[in-house]
Amino acid sequence: MSTDYQKAREALGARMRELRAGVTGRELAARLGWTQSKVSKIETGRQTATVEDLKAWAEATGHPAVAGELVARLEGLESHTRSWRRQLRAGHRPVQDALLVEYERSTVLRAWQSSMVVGLLQTPDYARSVFTRFTELHQSPRDIDDAVRARMRRQELLYQPGRVFHIIMWEAALHAGVCPPAVLAAQLDRLVGILGLDTVRLGIVPYSAQVAVPPGNSFWLYDDRLAIVEDWHAELWLDDPDSVNVYQRVWDALNAAAVYGSTAYRLISRARAQVERP
The missing domain is CATH 1.10.260.40 (lambda repressor-like DNA-binding domains)
Incomplete structure (x- = not known):
């Protein structure tokens, strides 16, 4: 805290x-x-x-x-500290709708995700698995289908000019078994397609990479004005310059260890091949 x-x-x-x-x-x-x-x-x-x-x-x-x-x-x-207990009293969809407002207000969005595929790039089935697990964890109202639809609507921003999404993930996110194998395989195929979008820069930090900071909590940076940090009990919405600058430095440090383009493609393909193993 x-x-x-x-x-x-x-x-x-x-x-x-x-x-x-x-x-x-x-x-x-x-x-x-x-x-x-x-x-x-x-x-x-x-x-x-x-x-x-x-x-x-x-x-x-x-x-x-x-x-x-x-x-x-x-x-x-x-x-600043928005507990999941309070946010999820009406389910996951209102949380997704609130985030859409911040996406629409921003032009440069940067993300770090260490534990699973970032929400903006999730397939419907992968998102459904993730929402199901968090609904069970927080014992919140089960509005999973509405939450998935809200998340998919937000993904429409990926195809609109005027914004840049610079997303980096730890390699572990490609392997996390938060969904059935067939769903994970389709999700990894989706990431391969994302590599070709001109609005998205997708980087992967390999397991073997030397990192200047530990690959800790996931977070988003909305321009230079807001950092939203995810934790098990709450989200931190930080808009004071000192806090935002800390997360900008963390993001820069992790980005320096990330690989892009064909190297990122090989890591995704390797994870995809492992899913297919009996």
Whole structure:
């Protein structure tokens, strides 16, 4: 968890503690029907309150007019760290639609993906397998077909002039068994076709490459204004120049180890041949 995010969560908790002045944590928990440990965790920044929690807190402490302030603080906190639990309450499709807005606003998009084929290049069946696994992980609403359709619509941007997609993936992404073998084979065939698009530069970092930084979390850079970083629990939406610059340097370092053109084709073809082995 980022230090800035944790500090903001602790500040929200401190503000909530101020509001219950004269009321013990035990008394407040009883009013809310919560455990005392939940009150303590929220106040100390060890648990993030929901919008409903904040409104209930404001009412229970006798400060209903402060609910708007608390929600605004939460929204400011969540604007940078967007938990999957919150984002996926309505399923995967709204997340895909939100990303489309950022794609349309950008002209140079750079991506690093270490663990699977990047979403913008996925086939429908590969995307369906990925969404299924993440739906199971986060126990979110099962809107997989709608999510796949939204992802495929976003891929239309690959064929529109005016944007450049510079995507690099670790070689491991070509082999990850996140889908049945036949689906992976078709996905690798799709990547071969992508190599010919004039809007896309696709690079692969080989297993054997010497890298200046470890091939860690996947992320996207939208022009020079925004970095979206993926983690198991959340996405980080980072728009401050210092953070964006860090991810630009990471991307440059990984890109320096990537191969393109015929060499990238050989790595994809080798992965494809391995899928076909009995």
